[in-house]
Amino acid sequence: MKRYQQVRSLEDLSYVARQSKHILTLFSGGVDSSYLLYKLSQTGCKVTALTVDLGDGVDADDLRHITGFFNVDLKIIDAREQFAREFIIPAIRANAQYMGIYPISSSLSRPLIARLAVEMAQTLGCDAILHTANQSQNSLRRLNGALSQLNFNGFIGSPYEYSAFSREEKIQALAQAGLPRFQARGISGDANIWVREYESGALDNPEDFMMPEALFKWTSCRSAQPDELLSVCFERGAPVAVNGQTLPLLTLIEHLNAVVGRHGIGRFSGLEHLEGGEKVLEVREAPAAMLLMAAFRHLETATLDAALLRQKLALEQTWVNEAIEGRWYGMLAASLAAFIRTSAEAVSGTVFFNLRSGVADLAAIKARDPLYLTDRDGWEKQIARVRGSRSLADLSPSLTPAYSLTA
Template sequence: MRTENQIRSLSDLEYVAQRSNRVLTLFSGGVDSSYVLSVLSKHRSCETIAVTVDLGDGIDKADLNTIASHFGVQSIICDGRERFAREAVLPALRCNAKYMSLYPISASLSRPIICSIAMEQAEKFGCEVIVHTANQSQNSLRRLNGALDQLNFDGFFGSPYEYSALTREEKIDALRRCGLSKFQARGTSGDANLWCREFESGSLDNPESFLVPGHLFTWTAKRPGASYADTISIEFHQGTPVAINGDGLSLVELIARLNEHVGAFGVGRYAGLEHLDQGEKVLEVREAPAAHLLMDAYRHLEMATLDTELLREKLALEQVWVREAVEGRWFAGLRGAIDQFMNHVATAVTGLVQYKLREGAADVCSIRASKPRYLTNRDAWEKQVARVRGARSLLALHDADARRESSIGISALVNGSGELANME
């Protein structure tokens, strides 16, 4: 990765701002990205564009505009939901993309899409710099930097928090002095999109003893008075989910409905460790009801429609795909090559999977493939196989017997060839 044009500290950010006409910064409205706006706002000769990419977990436009306008910055919100669903979520679904087979990957999928959109906006507005706010304890650092590098962004890019480590409280105090007093200390940090909501840090820092605050969960939280059917079916066409309970939906709509419906039963909560760039491990907690059910349903339909040896090879390639995404090599080539294989395989995955939902679980109760490899009546199959294979065995036995008799006759002729010659 190129390092000569990377922003890695607040000093780097100051240096770049003094020498640039226009800077694009990724803006979530949180403490980290708001603090970056406060730093950039000091450089009046450098225009700042604050770009927010909506990936499906709600964007508070009024809040974003309030913070951006406070610093005299233009706020731009880009709707990336459909693109995220098609270019990242669907390939992840077809790869059953779980980190170490434990939980659905999420930020590994969203960061490349965010970078692609950021580069488009940077080109549109003539921005020479792209700033993000990941730090060394966040894997997003290498994913965002990796994507921008692989996409050949030719300006400065990176995060000032890579080498400048400020506490949340220090940033909040600085923003308060700038006239923004809305920010409060909190115990965890989070990231969300239409596929997954994940949390880390604070009360989740120590894997040996942690308690997940109930208020963190949205999709899987209990909803008094709400009523949802306890059966649900998902229909796939050539590897793409297209309907729930017979209702045709776009991919974004389908995921959103599953998050609400399946989440109401408390299905789709995960906790597990993930490695940092140098091998250290950190705890992450997440909820992903739609991802949970869709990946399970897809696997069942694969089992129903694909050859077993093909499936075995696919399983090995799935974790290679996940590794490339997790390590920030989304645009490096290998992941894309595996995608071609996965897309080819997906053309056979058509059918429906039905579940019975109960508290904390989804039990599969029906698998129906359009071109199945499974048996629906084992006894009838046994009889049919016995007739066919039995007839083949009898024919083979007759053939073998005929060959044996023929062989004996030829042998007799050969053995008596001298005697026959004398008779002539």
């Protein structure tokens, strides 16, 4: 049974402000979330802005300047460790790529943001949780889906779902309110420690687009790099070391983004569907994600039975689909996650890559409990001896029927 009421327009926002004692709104410091604070400031309702740091850096002073301007409380949560441990590890094990094209990102981050928002709302006594996703952003169904599955008892949603304003209109309104700090931008971005994603603006038309090199961070190749051998070690399905050096998970991911990215490895482009079936172009860079998922795939192929792998391959895209459709906290997602988590327990070992410009070539696989052969000729001879001895045993007199030749 639904315990929440949906917010979909600015008209809904006015109603919510009259009904609510305290509103929690997700806040990034961008135009959309700042414009929402501006509209809420006109209602007189108590508002708290929540920022969740997932690894792309948070300028706390900048955020405080904006929230202070609108007399709004600001809460900042560092959720990088949680994100890496609870969402990135499952994504590695599930080879979480949309249609096998590129690593998923907001499908992983939005469920965590929603959970932290619910926890904060309960702590503060908020009776509404708002965000700023619109109909052309898949975060709309991911945030709404997670908030509803988490059984938040209050108002949830985005006033931009049905009330559409251009970026320029929002910038102008904020400037007139006394906050002339925002500038027009042709491309929108969303980033965390796993993926940096770009869309809209200059990327609107898949038939003719160009990604400005300056927007890339990890994979921006300023000079040619020599080839580099790199190894990643896994323990029970989780990465634990790079080049033999044990690293905390968050440090390991950040390190791989830098090392793998400097070879220009980990850029992706592809289409993603909206809720109504329309497709939009997205460009991403994710060097650590690319390498870690490739390494895990090689290692699980080396250690898991072929029949198990076939079933896992069939279920991976179902896992991905539940995530991208905003059903992270559903029963099907939990069941799939349990299967994938259990199979990953047997995956331990080290994978080696040779990094060169734009490519990570597999160099070696060293599994702890491998099913692969390391000496095929020796194996052939051994098998021949074993099977040959069985054949002789089958032909021995004691195993053949006796026949009586009587007159």
